[in-house]
Amino acid sequence: MREAEPSTNEREFVLAALKEGARIDGRKFYDFRTLRLSFGSDYGAVEVQLGNTRVLAKVSCEVIRPFPDKPTEGFLTFNTELSPMASSAFEVGRQTDEEVLVSRLIEKAMRRSRALDTEGLCIVAGEKVWSIRVDIHFLDHDGNLVDAACIAAITALLHFRRPDVTVVGEDVTIHTLEQRNPVPLSIHHIPICISFAFFDNGERVLVDPTYLEEQIKEGDMTLTLNVHKEVCAMSKAGGIPMELDQILQCTKIAVVKVTELTALIQEALEADAKKRQVSRK
Amino acid sequence: MASTLSEESRDSLQIVLPGDLLPATESSFNEDSASAPIIKLGPGLQPLQDDTISAVKAGVLKHAEVGNRWWVESNQRRYVAAPGESVIGVVVGKTVEHYKVDIGAAQTALLGVLAFEGASKRNKPNHEIGTLLYCRISLANKDMEAELECMNPTTGKSDGYGDLKGGFVFKTSLGLARRLLDPKTLILRILGQHIPFETAVGMNGKVWINSANAKHTILICNAIKNSEFLSQEECVTMVKGLVDRL
Numbered sequence: 001m002r003e004a005e006p007s008t009n010e011r012e013f014v015l016a017a018l019k020e021g022a023r024i025d026g027r028k029f030y031d032f033r034t035l036r037l038s039f040g041s042d043y044g045a046v047e048v049q050l051g052n053t054r055v056l057a058k059v060s061c062e063v064i065r066p067f068p069d070k071p072t073e074g075f076l077t078f079n080t081e082l083s084p085m086a087s088s089a090f091e092v093g094r095q096t097d098e099e100v101l102v103s104r105l106i107e108k109a110m111r112r113s114r115a116l117d118t119e120g121l122c123i124v125a126g127e128k129v130w131s132i133r134v135d136i137h138f139l140d141h142d143g144n145l146v147d148a149a150c151i152a153a154i155t156a157l158l159h160f161r162r163p164d165v166t167v168v169g170e171d172v173t174i175h176t177l178e179q180r181n182p183v184p185l186s187i188h189h190i191p192i193c194i195s196f197a198f199f200d201n202g203e204r205v206l207v208d209p210t211y212l213e214e215q216i217k218e219g220d221m222t223l224t225l226n227v228h229k230e231v232c233a234m235s236k237a238g239g240i241p242m243e244l245d246q247i248l249q250c251t252k253i254a255v256v257k258v259t260e261l262t263a264l265i266q267e268a269l270e271a272d273a274k275k276r277q278v279s280r281k
Numbered sequence: 282m283a284s285t286l287s288e289e290s291r292d293s294l295q296i297v298l299p300g301d302l303l304p305a306t307e308s309s310f311n312e313d314s315a316s317a318p319i320i321k322l323g324p325g326l327q328p329l330q331d332d333t334i335s336a337v338k339a340g341v342l343k344h345a346e347v348g349n350r351w352w353v354e355s356n357q358r359r360y361v362a363a364p365g366e367s368v369i370g371v372v373v374g375k376t377v378e379h380y381k382v383d384i385g386a387a388q389t390a391l392l393g394v395l396a397f398e399g400a401s402k403r404n405k406p407n408h409e410i411g412t413l414l415y416c417r418i419s420l421a422n423k424d425m426e427a428e429l430e431c432m433n434p435t436t437g438k439s440d441g442y443g444d445l446k447g448g449f450v451f452k453t454s455l456g457l458a459r460r461l462l463d464p465k466t467l468i469l470r471i472l473g474q475h476i477p478f479e480t481a482v483g484m485n486g487k488v489w490i491n492s493a494n495a496k497h498t499i500l501i502c503n504a505i506k507n508s509e510f511l512s513q514e515e516c517v518t519m520v521k522g523l524v525d526r527l
Contacts, residue, residue, distance in 0.1 A: 004383040007371040008411035009489075013449040017495040024449070026503050 006215050014216050018204050025051070025210060030253055032208045035261065037155060037268040043182065044160030048152040051210065052142035057152035058135045059160040063174070066122070066129040074121020075131035078107050078153065080138075087141035087211075098145075105146050105235050106136065109191050109224040110153055113232035117186040123165055123172055130162060132185065143211035146222055150193035155265050159272070160185055189226040191233070192261050194254040196221045198239065202246050207253060221247070223254045227262045297336035297353055302329075323352025324363070356456030360385045360485035362418050362427035367442075369450060369483035370429070372412045382414060385452070385485045388426050392416060396430035398439035406444075413445040413489065415481050445481060448491030451502050457509045458486045468508040468516050472501055475524045500527060 006014075014024055023029065033051030040046070044059030066073055080103040082090045090096065110116070121130035134156060136149050161182035164175045197209035197217035206213060209220070219239020224232040231251065236242070297303065303326075322328065325338035336342070340355025360368070362384065373389060374381035380392040392414070397406050408414065420428040431442040453461075460466055461482045472478070478492035478501055488505060492498045500523050508516050 004371055004373050005411065007413045007450060008409070009413045009445065009448055010450055011411070013447075013495065013498070017499060020495050022496050022499055024451075024499055024502070026499055 006212055010212060011216050014212060015199065018199055023206065024212065029205065030207045032257060032261070035151065035264055037265065039159060039272045044156050046152050046156040046159055048148050048155070050144060050148040050151070050208070052140055053144060053148045054139040055145070055148040055152040056137040056139055057149070057156035059132060059156045060135070061130050061132050061162050063123065063128050064131045066126065068126070071126035072119055072122040072129070074118045074129040076111055076116050076118055077131070077133045078103065078110065078136065079133060080106065080136045080149065082138050086138040101237060102145050102149065105193065105222060105233075106149050106153060108233045108235065109150055109193050113191045113224065115154065115187055115189055115191050116157060117188060120186040124167060128172060132157075141211060143214045144195050144208050147193045147195050147208060150191070150224070151261065151265065154190050154192070155269070157185060158187060158190070158265070158269055189228065189230070190262055190265065191224050191226050192258045193222050193224045194257050196223075196250050198242070202240055202242055205246070205250060205253070207257060221250060223251060225251070225254050225258045227259055229255050295342040296340070297342050298339050299337050301336045303334045303336065303342070319349065321348055321350040323350055325353025325355055326351055356454050358454050358486065359387070360455060362386050362390065362421035364418050364421045366418050366484040368416060368418060368429070368485040369445070369481060369487035369489055370414050370416060370485070372408050372410050372414060375410065380408060382416070382429055384427070385487065386427065390418070390427040390429050392429040392431065396432060397443065398432045398437060408444060413450060415442050415445055415483070415489070417442060445489050448479070448489050449498050449502060450487055450489045451506065453486050453488055453506060454509065455484070455486045458482055458484060458488060461488060461505070467513055468505055468520070471517055471520045472504055475520065476501060496527060500524070
């Protein structure tokens with residue numbers, strides 16, 4: 001069943017509240033909802049909670065033969081799953097436009113920005129490379145799936161450890177996790193998506209829109225940046241036209257947000273690493 | 282399991298799970314059956330063929346002496362329509378004879394265009410798509426679309442049902458919505474001491490709030506949403522904190 005449009009009352013109230021400078025959940029315009037990261041027991045499993053939006057990412061790897069034209073390059077694939085668990089608006093087996101957009105954006109943000117060193121995944125050139133697969137499951141939908149999914153994906157990749165390999169001549173040995181400490185992936189930088197929603201002809205800009213705000217917005221834009229202030233990707237699919245200075249303004253906001261979020265992610269990863277060390281002793 | 286439970290905690294909480302038979306209540310059923318053989322089963326309980334009663338929901342077993350009623354109090358998020366309940370819905374479609382109203386259940390519900398106070402073929406209210414309606418469920422059968430009405434069927438008066446103007450509506454769990462319907466609910470009383478507001482609560486978990494300005498409405502909505510798992514003292518401090526920040 002398609003999710004119903006919000007009622008006229010909700011629509012008018014949200015717009016009136018925005019005119020007074022208030023958002024329905026009591027946030028300021030440029031505030032993110034509280035971000036919570038929890039790690040699974042094995043490496044590469046992360047659950048992200050952004051307000052009521054929940055995303056689970058799981059990284060797995062396998063050894064496969066590379067393409068003959070790129071013999072040293074490993075694979076990085078993303079698999080997004082928008083199930084009816086997240087919202088009754090999603091159906092199994094039928095991709096909505098939103099779903100396509102979300103998975104394309106994540107792919108663009110992660111793969112095309114070369115966040116992961118795919119050359120480093122090579123074991124024997126032309127013979128064996130690692131293929132890394134990131135499964136992203138959306139568990140609860142309360143707006144801003146892209147940002148939550150992006151945070152989940154990159155945190156999972158940072159958290160993931162692949163089995164160690166040794167190559168002696170032609171022989172390749174893959175050590176189990178018990179034999180040798182698994183090794184982390186080499187990640188160049190941490191791209192993070194920041195989504196904006198526009199109201200009143202772009203006069204009012206909201207960061208991290210909720211589901212209701214997403215339904216009412218006039219336009220949206222997603223910027224992908226890293227902590228070095230490099231814009232990795234930018235996506236604006238439809239909506240109202242924007243002025244150049246509005247986009248620049250958004251980038252400035254995004255830089256601040258990315259710095260905050262990166263710090264949060266690294267803090268969570270360190271805390272988890274410490275916990276693992278303690279439990280191993 | 283249930284037999285030991287019943288002896289220990291006759292009057293305190295008794296938790297049942299789907300499939301649990303209720304021998305704990307059987308003795309009292311038998312006692313009563315001599316004097317008043319009628320037992321009324323509410324939500325979450327179902328009689329089986331051999332006259333035992335089985336729970337079909339997980340929750341707390343409740344009993345009211347008046348009318349010898351038994352039911353299971355549980356919490357869920359998805360609404361299942363039941364006749365006689367008041368709900369808040371959004372008009373999502375219109376046909377010649379019916380409005381289609383989204384009440385948050387598995388299917389949309391039907392509201393007859395004449396099911397309003399004083400409505401006749403000539404003179405009937407016209408509600409646009411997106412209108413918020415407070416209505417009563419008149420008919421709800423399994424596997425059928427529920428039917429709604431915006432008036433009291435016996436008197437033909439509106440009884441407060443009809444469209445809700447202005448304000449804001451938000452979704453809560455069904456358990457919280459049921460608690461909010463109790464006029465003694467703490468959170469509504471505390472909020473009322475600070476801010477005057479209007480409210481309509483639907484059994485489908487939709488709560489409508491209207492107050493003098495948007496900031497107050499936002500505060501009330503968030504306070505109610507937060508209050509679900511808070512104790513009385515925590516509610517008081519939370520509301521105080523929110524009001525002070527205003």
